[in-house]
Amino acid sequence: MQIHIISLFPQEVENFAQIGVVGRAIKDGKVMLQVWNPRDNTSDVHATVDDRPYGGGPGMVMKVDPLRKTIQQVKEIAPQGCPVVYLSPAGQVLQQKMAINMSQLPGVILLAGRYEGIDERLIERDVDMELSIGDYVLSGGELPALVLMDSIVRLLPGVLGDDESSQQDSFMQGILDHSHYTRPAEFDGQKVPEVLMSGDHKAIARWRAEEALQRTRVRRPDLLKDD
Numbered sequence: 001m002q003i004h005i006i007s008l009f010p011q012e013v014e015n016f017a018q019i020g021v022v023g024r025a026i027k028d029g030k031v032m033l034q035v036w037n038p039r040d041n042t043s044d045v046h047a048t049v050d051d052r053p054y055g056g057g058p059g060m061v062m063k064v065d066p067l068r069k070t071i072q073q074v075k076e077i078a079p080q081g082c083p084v085v086y087l088s089p090a091g092q093v094l095q096q097k098m099a100i101n102m103s104q105l106p107g108v109i110l111l112a113g114r115y116e117g118i119d120e121r122l123i124e125r126d127v128d129m130e131l132s133i134g135d136y137v138l139s140g141g142e143l144p145a146l147v148l149m150d151s152i153v154r155l156l157p158g159v160l161g162d163d164e165s166s167q168q169d170s171f172m173q174g175i176l177d178h179s180h181y182t183r184p185a186e187f188d189g190q191k192v193p194e195v196l197m198s199g200d201h202k203a204i205a206r207w208r209a210e211e212a213l214q215r216t217r218v219r220r221p222d223l224l225k226d227d
Contacts, residue, residue, distance in 0.1 A: 001156060002032045002082065002107030004074045005145050006067070008049060008114050010035040012142045022150055025159045033149075034074075038062075041069035050115055059116035067118060071109065071126050079106035083128035086111045086118070087141035087148070091130030094148060098131070102148075103155035110148060112141030175216040175223055178208040 005013050013035045017026055025031040039047040042065075049067075050060040071084060085108055092098070102108055111118075111127065123130070133144045153159055181192040195207045216223050 038066040062118040087144035099151040
């Protein structure tokens, strides 16, 4: 899978891409990551990528020209069918099913904004989808892009070593995962549920299914509203 990230701070992306699941996926050749800096598509001596907003107001807005040139440059080498995804507070909130759908694509192009955002004309013509990771303010789109990349990459076949690992994660079945325990069997008076040490795999599977549902009812009842 190809992942292209357009960012004014490529080092932030590249540092993240050296560690963890994403780093291993890249090293093993399961993912190709390329980071593009819009400053490389500017023509002035200052490599200007932003300007003051029309109508006045604080902050700066990212310009259309360097971003559009960068997107066109990426599309020249990216596989057909790669959507341009702008990480934006105006976008749909990222859900697991979106990550699943994107993991089945040949690639994605992630656009990380900065400052007050990007010129709306770029969104209208060049962006296929806007995604948000939550209702709070960040300094730029790099962290959301990394969150989205991580959520996609871990779903790719062979990335986690055991493909069953991702299938048992929270949200894969629409609810939270069950509680997890490890050794010792008792710690500071707290005991591991006996069923987990029983060796009865059917009973364990039944307990885990019930526990996942109950855990969701208590901690994230909003996930069950559609049921």
